[in-house]
Amino acid sequence: MALALSLALVLPAAGQGAAGGGYVKLPGGSFRSALDYEDVAGNVRVAPFALMKQPVTNAQFLAFVKSNPQWRRDRAPTVMAEPRYLSHWAGPTELGADAAPAQPVVQVSWFAASAYCEAQGARLPTWNEWEYAAAADETRRDARKDPVWRERILAWYSRPSNTALPRAGLQTPNAYGVQDLHGLVWEWTDDFSSLLVDADNRNQGDPDNARFCGAGALSMDDRDNYAVLMRVAMLSSLNAADTTANLGFRCARTLP
Secondary structure (H helix, E strand, C coil): CCCCCCCHHHCCCCCCCCCCCCEEEECCEEECCCEEECCCCCCEEECCEEEECCCCEHHHHHHHHHHCHHHCCCCCCCCCCCCCCCCCCCECCECCCCCCCCCECCCCCHHHHHHHHHHCCCECCCHHHHHHHHCCCCCCCCCCCCHHHHHHHHHHHCCCCCCCCCCCCCCCCCCCCCCCCCCCCEECCCCHHHCECCCCHHHCCCHHHHHCCCCCEEEECCCCCHHHHHHHHHHHCCCCCCCCCCEECCCEEECC
C-alpha cells in the first residue's frame, strides 16, 4: 500500500497546531528487535529520539481539529479517513459522554495521526522506536526476558475491548519516563504498512516465508513474545485510512 499521498495541502506550518503532550528523551542504541528483518542482520540501531510521555488525548486532538477544520469528521477526505473516523465524538467539534477529554483519542486514521504530529513539528514513531521504548518496565530498560513482565502485558491485552478506556497517564512511567505503552490502546507507527508478518507462528522457519519480501519484510524472531505478535498482526492488517475503537497514537521527534 502506498502512503505517498501528500499531506502538505492540509497541514499548517509546524507549531501552529494544538499543543502536544510532554516529551521525554530516549538515548537510543543497539537494540534486538523481536522481529527478524530479512534485510537487517543482528541488532537494529535506534538513534536518540524524543517520545510523547502519554498518548494523544481527545482534548488535544479536539484542539487540533478546531485549528485545522479540514480534519473535522464531516470534512476529512474519505481517502484519508473512513466513515468511523471520530464517530464516537458527539459532534465534529464536540467530545460528548463517550469521549472524555483525558482519554486517549481513538478512531483516528494514520493520515490524521500523522497530520497531528506534523502540526506539532513532530512525526509518528517508527516501529523500532516504539518497540525500543515499550521494552522497558518501571526500572529496567529491557524487561522482555522477564516472564512475570510478559504475563502482565498479556493480561492487559486479554481484557475486553468494549469497556470504557481509562484516562491517559494512570500507569507508572517506565524506565525512560514513558507511560501507557501497554494495556491502554494500540498505537499507530509511521512505518506500519511495512510490518508484514505471518500471523501463524507455526510457519516460522518455513522456507516459504520468503513470500514476505521487500525492505520491510520480517518474521517473528522471539516466538514467545505474543504481545508483539498481536500488535504487529493488528497494524499489518490496516490501511492508512482505517480507524478502530482501540487504536490511538503518540508523536515522536528526531533529536540532533
